[in-house]
Each structure stands twice: as C-alpha cells, then as structure tokens.
Amino acid sequence: MSSNIPSLDDLDPKTQEFYTKALKTLQGAGIPFLVGGAYGFEHYTGIARHTKDLDIFVRRGDRDRVFEAFAAIGWRTELSLAYWLGKVFLEEDFIDFIFNSPNANDQVDQIWFEHAVEAEIFGVPVKLCSPEEMIRSKAFIMERHRWDGADVAHLFRACADQLNWSHLLERFGSHWRVLLTHLILFGFIYPSERERIPAWVMQDLLHRLHKEMSTTPPSDPLCQGTLLSGSQYLIDVECWGYQDARLRPQGSMTAAEIAEWTAALKKNK
Structure with missing residues (x-):
C-alpha cells in the first residue's frame, strides 16, 4: 500500500486548491482530523472513485472549532444533521465533516x-481512517439506494493480511453478526481467496452463532434493521410494533434525531 494517492492529480485544479486549503486550515487550527471516504478507500484498495466531496472525520467535541476555523476564512458552514454531519462550502465545492x-x-x-x-494528499501529510474503522462504518450501510458491501469485500481483499482482527472484532462488539455476514459474503465473492480470512476469526464468530442458537431469544420485539437502513424498516417500527434499535436507551439516538434522519432520507430519495 502506497502512502500517496496519485490519481488525485485528475481532480479539477480549483477543487484541489479548495481541499488543500481546507486540510492546511485544520492543521493550522490544531484540530485533529482523519481523511476517509473515496480517498481512504483508494489508498487501501487502489480503486479510484472520485465523488462530489471530501470526507473528513473529526470528534464531535471538535465540531464547533471546525466551523469557527472555516468561518474565519469566509467559507460557508452548515450543520446538516446535528448528531453526525456538517458541511463546509466554497461555491460549488463542499466537504463533509463526519463525527x-x-x-x-x-x-x-x-x-x-x-x-x-x-x-499524503496534494503534498499535505495527513492521517487516514484505518481500514478497520472504514470496514466497520461501511458494514452498516445497506440502504436501497446505497449498499457498501462491495467496498467491505474490496477492503478485505486488499487488507486481510494486515488487518488487526482482534481490534475489528472488538469494534463490532454485540453487532458481530454484521461482521460475520460480510465475511461469509467475502468467501462467496472470492472463493479462491477465502483462506485470507484467519480461521480463528471465522471459528470465533461461528462459535458465537452456535452458542446463540442454544439460548432463548429475547421476548421483546426488537428490529435492528434500522441500524442498517434508516428507510427500509420503518414499517417494522411504525406499524408492526417492533422497538427501534436506534432509539435510546437501546440505541444512541433520540426520537427527534431519528425523525430528522428519516426526513433527510425521504428528501434525497
């Protein structure tokens, strides 16, 4: 894996200048950040896929500092969805700030x-989201209009030998079934490369599955499908009496945040 991303040279010079100034502005303000999205994906897999924006990951506690740093140089900022996403604009270009x-x-x-x-991006030293964090974040994206499973498979293909598998298992935590699903699909997608997934990882996850099969299922109806798609399981929680796994205290979201995200999904349909 190279530390440079050469195909970024194909980017429009004006957009490249915008991105470069943004990276340097964050560094000048002393705000820790990570680059992810298409640029992180290309770094690990070699697959170039230029999208309409740059994805920057920051801690939520640094969100306001990000906006202040860019407002100070005259760029427009927007808190698109208060619990996870902000944007910075310069004319037609924009950057997503994800927390x-x-x-x-x-x-x-x-x-x-x-x-x-x-x-390094555009000659600027940066830090990229690790492949483990990219896998974890992409593994839960299963909307009708966007499914990141192929990205997950390509990350496994490119990085399986270097992944910190213990860390990955820990980060999935109680949602280990999602990881197991992607690993089973990897063996289907690349049958000649399935041995690249460590045997102990598959044995660990299959042991959990076997153990779970011998226990009594929860009595309360819960739909965890909403963790995978914010739109396709609305009927379950709105009409069929299932609890929404996103909603506190089961999950991390308030009813207002869920409503805000649902409205945004419907708007962008």
Whole structure:
C-alpha cells in the first residue's frame, strides 16, 4: 500500500486548491482530523472513485472549532444533521465533516486516531481512517439506494493480511453478526481467496452463532434493521410494533434525531 494517492492529480485544479486549503486550515487550527471516504478507500484498495466531496472525520467535541476555523476564512458552514454531519462550502465545492454514523452507532472517538494511517494528499501529510474503522462504518450501510458491501469485500481483499482482527472484532462488539455476514459474503465473492480470512476469526464468530442458537431469544420485539437502513424498516417500527434499535436507551439516538434522519432520507430519495 502506497502512502500517496496519485490519481488525485485528475481532480479539477480549483477543487484541489479548495481541499488543500481546507486540510492546511485544520492543521493550522490544531484540530485533529482523519481523511476517509473515496480517498481512504483508494489508498487501501487502489480503486479510484472520485465523488462530489471530501470526507473528513473529526470528534464531535471538535465540531464547533471546525466551523469557527472555516468561518474565519469566509467559507460557508452548515450543520446538516446535528448528531453526525456538517458541511463546509466554497461555491460549488463542499466537504463533509463526519463525527458519527447515520445510525449514531459509530461515533468518532480517540480509538479512530490511535489506529490511523499516515499518508499524503496534494503534498499535505495527513492521517487516514484505518481500514478497520472504514470496514466497520461501511458494514452498516445497506440502504436501497446505497449498499457498501462491495467496498467491505474490496477492503478485505486488499487488507486481510494486515488487518488487526482482534481490534475489528472488538469494534463490532454485540453487532458481530454484521461482521460475520460480510465475511461469509467475502468467501462467496472470492472463493479462491477465502483462506485470507484467519480461521480463528471465522471459528470465533461461528462459535458465537452456535452458542446463540442454544439460548432463548429475547421476548421483546426488537428490529435492528434500522441500524442498517434508516428507510427500509420503518414499517417494522411504525406499524408492526417492533422497538427501534436506534432509539435510546437501546440505541444512541433520540426520537427527534431519528425523525430528522428519516426526513433527510425521504428528501434525497
């Protein structure tokens, strides 16, 4: 894996200047940040996929400092969704500042920074989100209009030999079934490469599954599908009596935050 991302040279010069100034502005303000999204993905997999923006990950506690730093140089800022996403604009270009996931299950914390990877973008030294954190965040994106499972498979293919598997298992925690699902799909997608997934990882997860099968299921109806898609399981929680796994105290979101995200999904349909 190279520490440079050469295909970024194809970016429009005006957009590249915007991104470069943004990175240097954050560094000048002393705000810790990580680069992820398409640029982190290309660094690990070699797959170039230029999107309409740059994804920057920051801790929620640094959110206001980010906005203040860019407002000071005359750029427009927007707190798009208060619990996870902000934006910074310069004319037609913009940058997403992410401090959580849409399901509020993946808050950017110090561990993200402890496992970050050194790289360089536009000649600016930066830190990238680790492949483990990218896998974890992408594993839960299963909307009808966007499914990141192929990204997860490509990250496994590119990084399986270097992944900190113990860390990855720990980060999925009680949602280990989601990780197991992606690993089973990896073996289907790449049958000749399934041995790249450590046997002990599969044995650990399958042992959990076997153990779970011998226990009594929870009595309260709970739908964890909302952690995967904010739109496709609304009927379960709105009409069929299931508890929403996103909602406090089971999850990390308030009813107002869920309503805000649902409205945004419907708007962008």
